[in-house]
Amino acid sequence: MKMITGGAFQGKSEFAVKNMSVSESEILDGGTCVPEEVFSAVCVKNFHKLVGRVAEKGGDVIDFTKKLCRENKDIIIIIDEIGCGVVPVLKSDREYRENVGRAGCIIAENSSEVYRVFSGIAVRIK
Template sequence: MELYIGGFAQGKLEYVTNKYNCAKVYDGKNYKNLIQNVENKMITEKIVILDHFNDIIRNLFESELENAVCIAERLTEWLICSEEKYKYKLVIISDEIGCGIVPMEKLERGYRECCGRMLIKLADRADIVERIICGLPQKIK
């Protein structure tokens, strides 16, 4: 697994797609398509890119506030385990969202905290972690 993080509009997807030009890209807004395709063995690509991981967490908090953290934890574990189980390389791209002012709204605080915690889990299991700034990679792991 590989994890790429960085600020909004810093060139993360372009950097990753230039690195893996034949990979299938799934958007975090439609992550259920990825889960369905993986579990139905419809993924034939050796490399799968999941863009906007942070949007998955945001959508969970907007639609499932009471269970959002539990669902996010299960989804993150599924992402980690599915790579080995289904024999593909997973590349996750996420915006960094926790480097600003702590928001006053409960939903925003919960979303940021949960996203940060899930990214910690992903980074711990990833073979490569890079931060992209102005389209340039900064190797973290």
């Protein structure tokens, strides 16, 4: 499993296409896909959005992420870094942030390679 993170619009998907032999059409969009599709996908982007969608439907984000790590060991996961602001006013926003943070930590732990992309430049952090 590989993980690519960083801020929004930093070139994370481009990095996957250029360096991980993934084609653009193989990248599932976590913002719109059927959540279960991720268990067999080659690559997923916007995984943070998928986390939000799973939670909205009453699913357990931690279980979902752990299942993904078990069942799709070769997937490339692209996830925005979203926790770097002041604590949000809305409770639902705070919960979303927590869920994404926890899910991201599980993915990072299970990944053999983790990259962080900043202004198009990827730094391997694991």
